[in-house]
Amino acid sequence: MEAAAPHTPAEPTPPANSVELTVTSPEQMRELGRRLAKLLRAGDLVLLSGELGAGKTTLTRGLGEGLGVRGAVTSPTFVIARVHPSLGDGPPLVHVDAYRLSGGLDEMEDLDLDVSLPESVIVVEWGEGKVEELTEDRLQVVIHRAVGDTSDEVRRVTVTGLGTRWTATDLTVLSA
Numbered sequence: 001m002e003a004a005a006p007h008t009p010a011e012p013t014p015p016a017n018s019v020e021l022t023v024t025s026p027e028q029m030r031e032l033g034r035r036l037a038k039l040l041r042a043g044d045l046v047l048l049s050g051e052l053g054a055g056k057t058t059l060t061r062g063l064g065e066g067l068g069v070r071g072a073v074t075s076p077t078f079v080i081a082r083v084h085p086s087l088g089d090g091p092p093l094v095h096v097d098a099y100r101l102s103g104g105l106d107e108m109e110d111l112d113l114d115v116s117l118p119e120s121v122i123v124v125e126w127g128e129g130k131v132e133e134l135t136e137d138r139l140q141v142v143i144h145r146a147v148g149d150t151s152d153e154v155r156r157v158t159v160t161g162l163g164t165r166w167t168a169t170d171l172t173v174l175s176a
């Protein structure tokens, strides 16, 4: 009898379509948003995570510029979601700050956004564990303040495409 093959741990996840970038200023973060916008189309969901002040809204501002939508992207204190209609014929940007959203998707649906989510680009800050059920295809962006001997403005950004929507997309264009 053959010796049992050494136990190989199961693959935790299928190979992720992922890039890691270093961003060194708020302006570069906006530029990353503008580049990201070129990859997005109606129905896409982008989840942004990272601690307070990481740069999630700054990235979204660039996204709004790249998509060519109306109104400045801000982080209003009392508004959970805001719709920015396209100035052209592109999809609207729905910007959600889920920080105060505890009930997940149901609560989000209750927001009565008056837009069709499949026809919008949806960007959600603080959405982990809350909005994943919207779609299994999503772009996950994680922003970390770099630690160590770096300036206050250095961020490490990981962009991961999940689901079939993203398998054929080359995310390395983001670091160009």
Ligand SMILES: Nc1ncnc2c1ncn2[C@@H]1O[C@H](COP(=O)(O)OP(=O)(O)OP(=O)(O)O)[C@@H](O)[C@H]1O
Binding pocket: 023, 024, 025, 026, 027, 029, 050, 051, 052, 053, 054, 055, 056, 057, 058, 059, 075, 125, 152, 153, 154, 155
């Ligand atoms: N590399 C950088 N990228 C983005 N923002 C930066 C960077 N360096 C410094 N900043 C500053 O950090 C702050 C980021 O604020 P922003 O509102 O974008 O963060 P946030 O992640 O949305 O925070 P919150 O969790 O409160 O919503 C801004 O004041 C910005 O100028």
Ligand SMILES: [Mg+2]
Binding pocket: 056, 057, 058, 075, 097, 125
């Ligand atoms: Mg924010």
